[in-house]
Amino acid sequence: MVTRNIKDFINLDSQYRANNSTHAGLVLVPTKTFPEDRYSLAALVRALDKLLTQGGLDSGAVVFLQR
Numbered sequence: 001m002v003t004r005n006i007k008d009f010i011n012l013d014s015q016y017r018a019n020n021s022t023h024a025g026l027v028l029v030p031t032k033t034f035p036e037d038r039y040s041l042a043a044l045v046r047a048l049d050k051l052l053t054q055g056g057l058d059s060g061a062v063v064f065l066q067r
Helices: 005-016 040-053
Strands: 025-027 063-065
Touching: 005 025
Parallel strands: 025 063
Antiparallel strands: none
16 A cells, blocks of 8 residues: 555554554655655656565555655
């Protein structure tokens, strides 16, 4: 899951962990790093591509996307 909704998904991750459940992984997109403007979409795609080519995301992992 890739989301800008960090607050809610951090809480959901905590609930999953408290119930000994796992999820496929979370990629959290900080709006300060990737502002919502027409120039950031390309940077977001490049950062996601970099994450995937470097091994992707482990099950249950939570990652803050970086440029």
